[in-house]
Amino acid sequence: MDKLERHWRRVSRMTGWLLATWLLTTFCIIFFARELSGLTIFGWPLSFYLAAQGASLIYLAIIGFYAWRMRRLERLYRNASEDQA
Amino acid sequence: MRTPFFRKLQRYYTIFTSCFAMFLLALAMLEKEGMPRLWIGYLFMFATIILYAAIGVISRTSNVAEYYVAGRRVPSLFNGMATAADWISAASFISLAGGLYLHGFDGLAYIMGWTGGYCLVALLIGPYLRKFGQYTIPDFLAARYGGGFQGRAVRLMAVGATIIVSFTYVVAQIYAVGLIASRFTGVDFSVGIFLGLASILVCSFLGGMRAITWTQVAQYIIILVAFLMPAMWLAVKHGGNPVPQVAYGKLLPKLSARETQLAHDEKESEVREVFLQRAEDFDVRLHGLPASWDSGRLEAQHNLDMVKQRNGSLLEIRAAERALADYPKTVEDAAAVWAAQRNYNLARGRELVKHAEPFPGASREQSNQKRNNFLALVFCLMVGTAALPHILMRSYTTPSVQETRVSVFWTLFFILLVYLTIPALAVLVKYDIYSSLVGSDFAHLPTWVSYWANVDKANPLLSISDINLDGIVQLAEIQIDSDVLVLATPEIAGLPYVVSGLVAAGGLAAALSTADGLLLAISNALSHDVYYKIVDPQASTQKRVTISKLLLLAVAFIAAYAASTKPGDILSLVGAAFSLAASTLFPALVAGVFWQRANHQGAMAAMVAGFFTCLYYMLHANPVLGGSISGQWFGIAANSAGVFGVPAGLAALVVVSLLTPAPDARTLSLVRHIRTPE
Numbered sequence: 107m108d109k110l111e112r113h114w115r116r117v118s119r120m121t122g123w124l125l126a127t128w129l130l131t132t133f134c135i136i137f138f139a140r141e142l143s144g145l146t147i148f149g150w151p152l153s154f155y156l157a158a159q160g161a162s163l164i165y166l167a168i169i170g171f172y173a174w175r176m177r178r179l180e181r182l183y184r185n186a187s188e189d190q191a
Numbered sequence: 192m193r194t195p196f197f198r199k200l201q202r203y204y205t206i207f208t209s210c211f212a213m214f215l216l217a218l219a220m221l222e223k224e225g226m227p228r229l230w231i232g233y234l235f236m237f238a239t240i241i242l243y244a245a246i247g248v249i250s251r252t253s254n255v256a257e258y259y260v261a262g263r264r265v266p267s268l269f270n271g272m273a274t275a276a277d278w279i280s281a282a283s284f285i286s287l288a289g290g291l292y293l294h295g296f297d298g299l300a301y302i303m304g305w306t307g308g309y310c311l312v313a314l315l316i317g318p319y320l321r322k323f324g325q326y327t328i329p330d331f332l333a334a335r336y337g338g339g340f341q342g343r344a345v346r347l348m349a350v351g352a353t354i355i356v357s358f359t360y361v362v363a364q365i366y367a368v369g370l371i372a373s374r375f376t377g378v379d380f381s382v383g384i385f386l387g388l389a390s391i392l393v394c395s396f397l398g399g400m401r402a403i404t405w406t407q408v409a410q411y412i413i414i415l416v417a418f419l420m421p422a423m424w425l426a427v428k429h430g431g432n433p434v435p436q437v438a439y440g441k442l443l444p445k446l447s448a449r450e451t452q453l454a455h456d457e458k459e460s461e462v463r464e465v466f467l468q469r470a471e472d473f474d475v476r477l478h479g480l481p482a483s484w485d486s487g488r489l490e491a492q493h494n495l496d497m498v499k500q501r502n503g504s505l506l507e508i509r510a511a512e513r514a515l516a517d518y519p520k521t522v523e524d525a526a527a528v529w530a531a532q533r534n535y536n537l538a539r540g541r542e543l544v545k546h547a548e549p550f551p552g553a554s555r556e557q558s559n560q561k562r563n564n565f566l567a568l569v570f571c572l573m574v575g576t577a578a579l580p581h582i583l584m585r586s587y588t589t590p591s592v593q594e595t596r597v598s599v600f601w602t603l604f605f606i607l608l609v610y611l612t613i614p615a616l617a618v619l620v621k622y623d624i625y626s627s628l629v630g631s632d633f634a635h636l637p638t639w640v641s642y643w644a645n646v647d648k649a650n651p652l653l654s655i656s657d658i659n660l661d662g663i664v665q666l667a668e669i670q671i672d673s674d675v676l677v678l679a680t681p682e683i684a685g686l687p688y689v690v691s692g693l694v695a696a697g698g699l700a701a702a703l704s705t706a707d708g709l710l711l712a713i714s715n716a717l718s719h720d721v722y723y724k725i726v727d728p729q730a731s732t733q734k735r736v737t738i739s740k741l742l743l744l745a746v747a748f749i750a751a752y753a754a755s756t757k758p759g760d761i762l763s764l765v766g767a768a769f770s771l772a773a774s775t776l777f778p779a780l781v782a783g784v785f786w787q788r789a790n791h792q793g794a795m796a797a798m799v800a801g802f803f804t805c806l807y808y809m810l811h812a813n814p815v816l817g818g819s820i821s822g823q824w825f826g827i828a829a830n831s832a833g834v835f836g837v838p839a840g841l842a843a844l845v846v847v848s849l850l851t852p853a854p855d856a857r858t859l860s861l862v863r864h865i866r867t868p869e
Binding site: 121133135140150155176 | 299306313318436441442549558565566573593596599600604607611785867
């Protein structure tokens with residue numbers, strides 16, 4: 107398999123997983139908001155906390171993880187190029 | 192990572208921040224010495240506008256790469272700050288906290304939607320645009336989807352979408368500049384608009400992307416300080432903790448207890464009864480049309496005669512005369528005015544809704560309906576964010592692809608510094624109003640109440656009237672406009688007026704920075720994509736930049752003129768811009784990178800189908816555009832039309848691409864190039 111293809115497969119697989127996390131987080135927080143509002147966390151009703159802060163912090167974590175992981179994948183790709191050369 | 196350029200920037204902005212702090216301190220001292228409020232307002236407004244203009248003059252340029260993409264050397268941290276300022280519009284700075292105050296949990300859709308969109312920018316679009324490495328969004332679509340005439344058709348459609356989306360948005364920003372200027376300095380609304388316009392122009396006209404990037408970093412610092420300072424103060428006052436995001440957790444249970452108490456208060460229901468009674472009166476009159484219009488007019492005339500006959504005081508006569516003069520002129524007028532009055536009173540008479548309760552509704556169906564609309568709105572805001580040209584354009588300005596990824600992280604980080612404070616601020620102010628203003632004596636209202644009630648006579652930001660005449664303020668007697676919350680917070684918290692001036696400067700910075708980015712997006716689309724790529728491909732670089740500057744000037748004046756007519760219709764459509772951007776541009780952008788098989792015909796079909804589905808639904812379901820509420824599908828609000836537009840666009844893209852020939856080798860090698868790491 108061509109090394110770009112291998113790299114691209116890794117990238118799209120990770121993108122897929124992160125997008126699934128993003129979608130699931132968003133959907134569950136909203137869809138189950140009424141059910142979660144009975145629980146509290148440090149004084150916040152859980153659903154309110156998640157919508158006001160939790161979701162946004164998870165989004166930030168997703169983007170941070172992606173940037174960090176892509177740096178490593180690209181290094182892997184570059185090392186592979188050197189091996190072949 | 193710490194290049195000399197980065198260190199230089201760091202030094203400049205540290206100096207800038209300390210100068211700004213000294214400016215604040217100096218003004219605070221002057222206020223103590225008795226400087227009048229109006230002067231503080233003037234000083235803030237002029238000092239910041241001169242500052243932005245100065246940065247613009249320093250970064251003036253006529254180099255193409257500098258003008259369009261700031262020379263592609265903005266470090267990720269600063270690019271993040273600039274994008275955050277680009278993103279934080281007047282609406283999110285001024286109205287969002289008020290919106291959360293009024294709508295509680297339901298308002299959080301904006302917080303989620305406007306932050307979650309950045310996941311899509313980072314994962315699907317931003318870094319690939321940077322790898323592509325041209326100047327605008329239409330550039331990418333035209334190169335990827337090609338077609339006849341070097342992709343002119345695709346390019347023109349993308350330009351059209353960019354202009355439609357950005358123009359409604361920029362008009363709203365300039366309108367906000369006028370409002371803030373007129374509220375804080377007392378200048379006329381249109382004078383305020385043109386003052387703001389002057390600063391926008393000096394900045395972007397002289398230096399394009401380069402100047403607005405460095406201005407936006409400065410504007411972000413002002414926005415952040417202006418938003419956090421009053422919120423931290425309130426957090427200490429009520430939560431005993433200077434971090435508002437943490438402090439309001441303790442306050443929510445207290446607020447909820449107070450809400451329960453108020454919901455069962457007899458005086459409160461008394462006031463609500465009064466409003467409901469008024470609503471019913473209007474309803475009766477509405478049903479009695481047209482006879483009720485005649486009798487009402489006769490009655491008003493009769494009233495005036497009676498007052499005159501019994502030699503009433505001048506005030507009484509004036510009141511009776513005004514009642515007659517304001518009486519609806521025709522039966523149609525009466526129907527509209529009375530229906531509005533009925534709805535207004537019905538709204539005022541509504542039961543208190545708990546702040547933290549998700550999707551409050553009378554029945555399970557109503558509540559589900561609200562949940563679905565929440566989901567739809569969040570979806571449109573997220574996908575729309577990932578398709579807004581002025582945000583995507585910023586992916587081009589970093590030195591490398593990896594820096595673009597990191598830059599999106601910083602963008603969301605800096606946005607969150609403000610956005611996580613917004614729900615906190617709403618709760619803090621709500622607690623303050625519920626616990627100290629409600630139940631206080633009408634004779635001893637706090638000064639901020641009377642001040643803000645008198646600021647904007649045409650559109651009162653705040654009104655309190657003793658409906659049940661018991662001399663005590665009830666919650667139902669307070670009416671608050673969503674704009675006043677952030678503007679009045681410093682005074683609610685008991686801070687000096689300097690901080691109010693600072694908040695106004697922050698609002699101005701938020702509006703100006705967004706307007707800068709949008710104007711540049713529009714004028715670049717016109718000058719680079721239409722003029723250079725289609726009309727005159729042989730134009731010299733000098734000529735391209737000059738044309739771009741002239742177009743910027745023209746667009747800015749048209750936008751300012753549109754804003755000065757106070758177009759309520761355009762303003763109500765800003766939310767719709769997200770849906771339009773999402774439906775038209777998002778499918779083509781994402782498929783351009785992730786689906787090799789997507790071709791010219793597919794992209795054209797996607798843009799047409801997305802745009803027209805979205806437009807059709809808006810025309811069909813939005814009363815402002817001539818539709819009606821009953822035209823809604825599944826009860827989804829018209830502004831969330833993207834829920835239908837995006838799938839329509841995606842479906843059209845897939846079906847049409849598969850039915851037509853696969854893209855040529857040139858396109859495939861472009862896709863390969865975009866996917867290859869640097």
